[in-house]
Amino acid sequence: MSASSPSDAESSPRAPAAPRDPGDPPEKVCAVCGDRATGYHFHVMSCEGCKGFFRRSVLKGVRFTCPFARRCPVTKAKRRQCQACRLQKCLDAGMRKDMIMSEEALRRRRALRGQRQPEPPGGLTAEQQELIAVLIAAHHRTFDSSFSQFTHYWPAVRLYVPSPRPESPAEPPAGLDEDVLPDVFSMLPHFADLSTFMIQQVINFAKEIPAFRTLPIDDQISLLKGATLEICQIQFNTVFNTETNAWECGQHCYTIQDGALAGFQQIYLEPLLKFHISLKKLGLHEAEYVLLQAMLLFSPGGEPGGGTRAGGPLGPADARSAPPDHGGITQRDFIDQFQEKVALTLKSYIDHQHPMPEGRFLYAKLLLLLTELQTLKVENTRQILHIQDLSSMTPLLSEIIS
Incomplete structure (x- = not known):
């Protein structure tokens, strides 16, 4: 077929379209x-x-x-x-x-499809497979797991202020060893740059999702404000090492000690570490990580799955302590429907890819962890607002938590 010849879709006659219901989406x-x-x-x-x-x-x-x-x-x-x-x-x-x-690539794909056996009951539909492919592609194009592009940052700053020695041998904060760090350090400037870098990656991830791009710009901003900090934690978990309890980001390596040196308190850091250990131990696949990110992003009520209907994977009994809705959301029905589609895809993927006993209660465990993540986000925001100069150092972070 020459490049100038019409395609089959253009040349074949089309059946008359059925009359549309005025209530149908455009x-x-x-x-x-x-x-x-x-x-x-x-x-x-x-x-x-x-x-x-x-x-x-x-x-x-x-x-x-x-x-x-x-x-x-x-x-x-x-x-x-x-x-x-x-x-x-x-x-x-x-x-x-x-x-x-x-x-040639198309021929190979067709050949592979021809060799595939029919999927067993409970397998993913073609629409669900396409959704996962779109999200994984968006993740690959926007998330730098080696943090190789994170080059413009401030190093840890030694303040040269002697650490006060307690009169009684009180236990230092978790992860901190006063014998190793005789002086006070500040990781605040470095944390400011790291936050900006990760927030920008989440924004780029969202923009790569076609369903997100179709939303009005005000709805996009509302969803990003509501979910970016949580999505950052899901992405951060992909580089977490449970053996060292450290986040290994290429040439950078972070522990909760660094969070303390940036000004965060143990009331936030200890539950944060526990969350990452619990999530990592579930052994999620890449598809499950990106589906979790999409569930968080399309959360008009601020709660993953909180907008889904009773017939979906999350019924009313599963919505726990949902915070107030994001202000200004106009396409709520579309967002709810897309989030329900993501949640159903995640449930189907888990059922299909995690046989028993590995997959027992895995979906329920994820929902509980997402509830914990919502609590962590509230405490994280409170402490960010409390840390002097952090918002002024990172305008993007300030905009997200405003």
């Missing part, structure tokens, strides 16, 4: 030509016709020339009149060439 439209979109293709909501056209044009490396002024209208009716303008509009809409699989 149909998604192709960002290129305005036709009915079938989903996100190459990073853009588009129809099958523009999806196929973009793929063929890039793979064949064809150079199109516009006979006019490169301002031809690209609509459902006129999209085949000028291929140069159509291709340019695909690129302007955000279609990414790097997401196109080669013919």
Whole structure:
């Protein structure tokens, strides 16, 4: 098929569309030509016709020339009149060439699909598999597990103030050894940069999720304010080492000692360490980590799963002490529905990938840990607001907790 020939989706007649119910959500439209979109293709909501056209044009490396002024209208009716303008509009809409699989890669994928046995009952649906693939891809593009890009930071500062020695041999705070650290250090500047770095990664992760990008900007901001600190902890858990009780971030390594040196109190640090140990010991897969992040992000009531209906994986009895709703949320139904889809996918994945006895109560344990994480977030926010100069050092952190 030449690059100029129509795709099957464009040439075949379409069945008349059934009349839509006024209460139905609006149909998604192709960002290129305005036709009915079938989903996100190459990073853009588009129809099958523009999806196929973009793929063929890039793979064949064809150079199109516009006979006019490169301002031809690209609509459902006129999209085949000028291929140069159509291709340019695909690129302007955000279609990414790097997401196109080669013919050989497609053949290999089809061959693998043909060899696969039918999935047993309880397996993931195609929609759930696609959701996981989207979230994992977003995670890979935005989370730097080696922290190699975290280069602009302040080192720990020695204040050269002698540590007061107690008259009685009182026990030092957990993780602190006064014999090793005779002077007071401050990890506050370093913590400020680390917080900003991790918050930015979470924001980028959210922006890579198509469902998040469709929300109004005010809703996006509300969801990020409500979930960013918790998502940071989920991402931080992926680099936690239960043998050393340390977070190993490439050339950087952190313990709760560093949190104390930044000004955090043991009432927060000790439960935080316990949370990370408990979560890490569950042995979650990468898919489960990204699904947890998405559950936290799409939480209009501030509680993971708090917005789902009784028929979903989290009924009313499971919503524990949900805090007040985020102000200004306009697309609450859409957010609730997407979070329910994420929660169902997580439950199905656990049931399918963690056979008994490993998977027994795993989903319930995760829900309990997310409840603990909500409590940690409240204490974390309280202490951040209490630490002198921290908010002024990190405007992004200040905006998140405002």
